[in-house]
Amino acid sequence: MKKLVGQTEVNVNEEGYLTDFNEWNKNVAENLAEEHDIKLTERHWEVIAYLQGQHQKEEPLSIRGIKKSGVIDIKEFYALFPGGPLKMSTLIAGIPKPKSCI
Amino acid sequence: MNETKVKKMLFILSKGSIENAYAAFVMANGARMEGIEAEIFFTFFGLEAVQKKKLEHLKVATVGNPAMHIPTMLGGLPGMEALATNMMKKEMEKLDLPTVSEFLEILSDSGCKLWGCKLAVDMFHLKEEDLIDELDGILTIGDFYARANAEGTHLLFI
Numbered sequence: 037m038k039k040l041v042g043q044t045e046v047n048v049n050e051e052g053y054l055t056d057f058n059e060w061n062k063n064v065a066e067n068l069a070e071e072h073d074i075k076l077t078e079r080h081w082e083v084i085a086y087l088q089g090q091h092q093k094e095e096p097l098s099i100r101g102i103k104k105s106g107v108i109d110i111k112e113f114y115a116l117f118p119g120g121p122l123k124m125s126t127l128i129a130g131i132p133k134p135k136s137c138i
Numbered sequence: 139m140n141e142t143k144v145k146k147m148l149f150i151l152s153k154g155s156i157e158n159a160y161a162a163f164v165m166a167n168g169a170r171m172e173g174i175e176a177e178i179f180f181t182f183f184g185l186e187a188v189q190k191k192k193l194e195h196l197k198v199a200t201v202g203n204p205a206m207h208i209p210t211m212l213g214g215l216p217g218m219e220a221l222a223t224n225m226m227k228k229e230m231e232k233l234d235l236p237t238v239s240e241f242l243e244i245l246s247d248s249g250c251k252l253w254g255c256k257l258a259v260d261m262f263h264l265k266e267e268d269l270i271d272e273l274d275g276i277l278t279i280g281d282f283y284a285r286a287n288a289e290g291t292h293l294l295f296i
Contacts, residue, residue, distance in 0.1 A: 099244060100234060100235075103240075103244060110248055114170075
């Protein structure tokens with residue numbers, strides 16, 4: 037389905053995740069974050085870049101992976117993306133919601 | 139996104155087998171990952187999961203467990219528990235499941251509260267230093283009920 041994010045129209049699934057990463061840009065990310073009351077800082081962008089990198093390498097994302105990432109620890113991850121850090125950060129990063137239970 | 143009505147999950151882990159500990163850990167972590175509050179109350183044999191010396195030696199129950207698909211008598215043979223536990227741990231590793239101590243660390247960092255049961259701690263003559271550093275404290279069951287202070291709280295006995 038189509039969704040208006042800021043001034044841009046993007047394609048999203050029923051959970052609001054972008055279905056085409058080519059439609060993602062920083063402006064889209066900022067608007068998606070704002071919908072969830074998150075103001076993106078330098079630290080958020082570092083995490084987003086890490087998640088997108090992992091996704092590109094087809095590495096499955098998990099909370100254990102975050103712990104081992106060397107980019108961010110779990111406490112800060114929860115603090116940056118309240119209300120479910122992995123599902124929130126992937127939504128903003130324009131990549132699919134992780135399917136893992138861990 | 140669909141909003142869940144569950145806002146807080148309180149788990150009571152009463153058993154000391156590895157499959158029960160992981161059930162509690164996976165559900166508590168899963169709750170935190172969905173933005174749901176989570177707390178675990180370790181009581182009776184569940185306390186083994188938060189004892190420094192015991193937590194990495196939790197075993198699969200091979201006796202009285204029909205899902206093992208081996209005769210109960212065989213399940214009681216020496217070494218069966220260790221064998222089944224090793225097999226399960228290998229499968230868990232393949233799925234990138236954390237070990238017990240790492241899982242507790244992840245839960246604690248995720249904001250999941252971990253509590254010891256006062257009655258069980260007294261009964262097993264445990265001291266604070268026997269228990270993991272991540273433990274948030276020792277509570278009575280009454281104290282734990284008081285943690286159910288939010289709309290949409292659920293309590294689960296494992």
